[in-house]
Amino acid sequence: MLQVEIRQETLTVRFAPWARLFTRAGAVSVPLRAIAEVHLLDRPLGAATGTHYGLLVSGVIKAGTWTSLTGVKRLVAARREDSGLRIVLKSRVRGHDELILSVPGAEQLQRRLIAVMA
Template identity: 65%
Template sequence: MIQVQVHDTTLSVRFPSWTRLFVKAGQVSVPLAAIADVHHLDRPLAAAKGLRSGLVVSGHTKLGTWTSFSGVKQLVGAHRGVPGLRIVLKYRVAGFDELILSVQDAEEILRQLTAVRR
């Protein structure tokens, strides 16, 4: 399961070892100042659209990089039945404009990020 932690100045995303081949990272750190917006997603699988480099298990899992036709690059770690977050960035961080992540504690992370960004 993807682990997301909110620290004083950064958002840390850690991927399980088996997913690292597809997302091409073990961990991604995003400065909190770079976060433009955060949205709760009931169905994070549907949020990843465009050309992909990664793994798709139809209707179950999406892992990797998705690039929309408008050029937005998404880092995706989404699983069916697990709530998620869309984290929109002000500028590219680690090569991405957005993160689409399935996390069990999505509501709590959303609350933390909202509190920190105020």
């Protein structure tokens, strides 16, 4: 569903062609200095709540933008099978406050992000 890479002080998330319809982007790049926190999620689907634009197959997949009742906008690409990350941003990047991503090797990616943020 997505590919994540860290290169030249930037986190880049590239979405699969079908997911681009719901995320409204082929890729999102976030400067590492814009990341405030990175949390490991066992169940990333549950982290995306509120109103949404995108794909929702209950309990299976979420892809798109979820807006909480408090106004926090989350770019979401999450599946039931994978653990994931909640990446909290210091300020909005491309209209989003957080990224909720299902990624293979989420724990390793979290460690890499924390190491390069330090």
